[in-house]
Amino acid sequence: MPKSTFFRLPEERRARLVHEAIVEFADRTYAEASLSQIARRANIPKGSVYQYFEDKLDLYRWLLTEEAPRLKREFVGKPSMEGDFWTRLEDFVERGMAFLVEHPRLARLSAAAADPTANPEVRGLHKAICEAGLKELRAVLEAGAESSALHAPDLDVATRFVATIIGPGLTDVVLKELGAELHEVLASDSLRKRLGPKRRRALAHQAVHFIRKGLGSEKPRRGKET
Amino acid sequence: MPKSTFFRLPEERRARLVHEAIVEFADRTYAEASLSQIARRANIPKGSVYQYFEDKLDLYRWLLTEEAPRLKREFVGKPSMEGDFWTRLEDFVERGMAFLVEHPRLARLSAAAADPTANPEVRGLHKAICEAGLKELRAVLEAGAESSALHAPDLDVATRFVATIIGPGLTDVVLKELGAELHEVLASDSLRKRLGPKRRRALAHQAVHFIRKGLGSEKPRRGKET
DNA sequence: TGACAGTATGACCGATCGGTCATATGACTG
DNA sequence: CAGTCATATGACCGATCGGTCATACTGTCA
Structure with missing residues (x-):
């Protein structure tokens, strides 16, 4: 699970990070995907990302089990x-x-x-x-x-x-x-x-x-x- | 395609390399698989592997398009x-x-x-x-x-x-x-x-x-x- | 014997990665 | 003001990778 800090983030910053994470993990395998890339593209220092998530897997897990299903449910009804x-x-x-x-x-x-x-x-x-x-x-x-x-x-x-x-x-x-x-x-x-x-x-x-x-x-x- | 040297290799050495390559590429994605690992496990210096194949992709391609189909044909008839x-x-x-x-x-x-x-x-x-x-x-x-x-x-x-x-x-x-x-x-x-x-x-x-x-x-x- | 071609080898290179950490920032408290 | 706490940050680390290359070895032929 993301650390509590993540949920206290300014909306825009969090959205940026989530968006870039989705983009990265969508077109690369977990192994191919790069946290460094995500951080770079979201314009957030890599060190900061580790304030929000335990590690790469933590972010990936949250996306796959929480965020993506939520957005899908929202869409398919x-x-x-x-x-x-x-x-x-x-x-x-x-x-x-x-x-x-x-x-x-x-x-x-x-x-x-x-x-x-x-x-x-x-x-x-x-x-x-x-x-x-x-x-x-x-x-x-x-x-x-x-x-x-x-x-x-x-x-x-x-x-x-x-x-x-x-x-x-x-x-x-x-x-x-x-x-x-x-x-x-x-x-x-x-x-x-x-x-x-x-x-x-x-x-x-x-x-x-x-x-x-x-x-x-x-x-x-x-x-x-x- | 493998370089000509590869086909001139002593049978045992080639078999060792091919075997380890199959093992590696079978249980790891291409991106996850490591030439260094293959060489290490086959007990063949990495430099030598590059005498036999152009690069990692060359080996992978040969396995997927030549060796694996050949062995499969041999089995299924x-x-x-x-x-x-x-x-x-x-x-x-x-x-x-x-x-x-x-x-x-x-x-x-x-x-x-x-x-x-x-x-x-x-x-x-x-x-x-x-x-x-x-x-x-x-x-x-x-x-x-x-x-x-x-x-x-x-x-x-x-x-x-x-x-x-x-x-x-x-x-x-x-x-x-x-x-x-x-x-x-x-x-x-x-x-x-x-x-x-x-x-x-x-x-x-x-x-x-x-x-x-x-x-x-x-x-x-x-x-x-x- | 000596030259030459083919081959073997492992040190080395630059790049990238995931992850850490000391330090800086800044908001709130008293 | 000083002190505290959450957060931000980027330099840094060790590991691994794919790939290169100078050098050494080996067998063949003149």
């Missing part, structure tokens, strides 16, 4: 309760994509929990975040199973499959759709104009369709698969 | 031509899992192409590898589409979904199954005993079933989903 399970899932996925498009840096920060690293402490942090995410998603799918909309022999396995689809899978699809690489995307604050709500809905639909029906039975017109 | 499309896909997936279990380090090295990094050169390398992999998988799926076993409105999108399932998704499932973390797994050469062929087949089946049917229609007994 409460999960919809309308419609059947699959409609709600589609809505959920679409909100995630909107977040990715409107706040690429924060989305990347949220996804950093899946980054590999040799640092055991960071690995522990990442693992905890991943597990929390999986648990959440599992609860969503459980509801689907209870309403008989969803059938899975092993819900843990199914949860992991769904997670990779709506996580890295969809991100990859979105990048392809934008014709851009992650790093170009991270350079801009938002991509509103390049992937509008309409296209987003279409992609979310495609993803959920895949999760629901797979690829083996698109048009049940006539003649079943082999 | 030719794709099966028997059975229908889905059976072949299942077989393909099962071989991939076998490789992961029997050669965790090489599998991790192959998967490193998905690692994020701020280094543009490494990013380019990773991107090229990913694209080659997607292209290959797309060809497989195209065959499925032609035989009408598989139906996708957008094959590019479908390819990416399938790739994340049989890649990171399945890896994640396998790790859960083993009750181990990636790094514990990397410490051992093989996990033969802990995830036998039987269980592997079952998991491969589950993954392909998901890709084929999704989660919305397990037992088409009576009463369709919502």
